Amino acid sequence: MRSTSTIPRHAAIIMDGNGRWAAARGLPRSAGHKAGIDALRAAVRAAADFGIEYLTIYSFSTENWSRPKTEVMFLLELLRRFIRQDVAELHASGVRIHVIGDREGLDRSIVTMLEDAEKLTRDNTKLNLVVAFNYGSRQEITRAARAMAADVASGKIALADVTPEALDGQLDTAGMPPPDLLIRTGGEQRISNFLLWQCAYAEFVFVPEFWPDFTADIFARAIAEYASRERRFGGLKAQSA
Ligand code: FPP
Numbered sequence: 001m002r003s004t005s006t007i008p009r010h011a012a013i014i015m016d017g018n019g020r021w022a023a024a025r026g027l028p029r030s031a032g033h034k035a036g037i038d039a040l041r042a043a044v045r046a047a048a049d050f051g052i053e054y055l056t057i058y059s060f061s062t063e064n065w066s067r068p069k070t071e072v073m074f075l076l077e078l079l080r081r082f083i084r085q086d087v088a089e090l091h092a093s094g095v096r097i098h099v100i101g102d103r104e105g106l107d108r109s110i111v112t113m114l115e116d117a118e119k120l121t122r123d124n125t126k127l128n129l130v131v132a133f134n135y136g137s138r139q140e141i142t143r144a145a146r147a148m149a150a151d152v153a154s155g156k157i158a159l160a161d162v163t164p165e166a167l168d169g170q171l172d173t174a175g176m177p178p179p180d181l182l183i184r185t186g187g188e189q190r191i192s193n194f195l196l197w198q199c200a201y202a203e204f205v206f207v208p209e210f211w212p213d214f215t216a217d218i219f220a221r222a223i224a225e226y227a228s229r230e231r232r233f234g235g236l237k238a239q240s241a
Pocket residue numbers: 015016017018019020021033034036037040058059060064075078079080082131186211
């Protein structure tokens with residue numbers, strides 16, 4: 001399997017650097033998260049224009065609960081506001097919304113909003129926007145392993161049925177193609193418990209700009225970098241095959 005496409009079918013983004021963007025301007029961290037929403041809107045539009053099929057964004061990790069309560073409350077409120085203000089327009093432009101992450105322990109009203117957005121947009125085909133919220137990849141893999149273990153224990157499936165494909169089908173991302181390109185803004189070069197299983201063969205592009213400064217041009221440059229890479233998926237170079 002080789003990728004010949006210059007446009008990733010699935011791009012995933014770790015939107016990092018909101019706090020540092022704000023600090024550099026003498027503003028509170030919340031101002032950085034607010035500016036991050038504008039950058040997110042631009043990234044969604046750009047992804048649709050580029051012809052990307054899936055855009056997954058890391059909006060709140062399971063580890064983000066350890067931030068000060070005021071910041072956590074602000075991020076939860078931003079998600080509510082984003083859903084309230086943007087879903088109609090996203091729907092009108094053909095965006096299908098999916099939410100991945102652990103819904104247990106989330107406020108019921110947030111879960112309902114997320115489910116309503118998924119339902120409203122489920123027939124849209126222009127772009128799949130996958131919002132990772134209360135998401136942690138190790139936890140997701142653990143949930144999937146537990147579900148399979150329960151099926152083995154109850155005799156529903158045999159131990160031999162526990163395969164990478166079957167486990168893949170138990171993840172929150174079941175049915176979605178794996179990310180081809182993972183972008184992280186803000187200069188840090190790590191994956192931070194994001195799509196660990198799914199990114200097995202993703203190309204990583206790290207950009208120095210803070211997330212609120214992310215633009216369609218920076219996105220296009222990351223895609224150009226992706227297109228210049230030779231993807232071998234564990235195989236050999238094309239000419240040696
Ligand atoms: C990382 O920046 C960003 C986050 C933890 C949250 C990302 C959220 C948004 C872009 C807006 C919210 C989006 C939705 C859909 C609700 P950081 O705070 O870790 O920045 P730092 O590394 O500079 O401190």
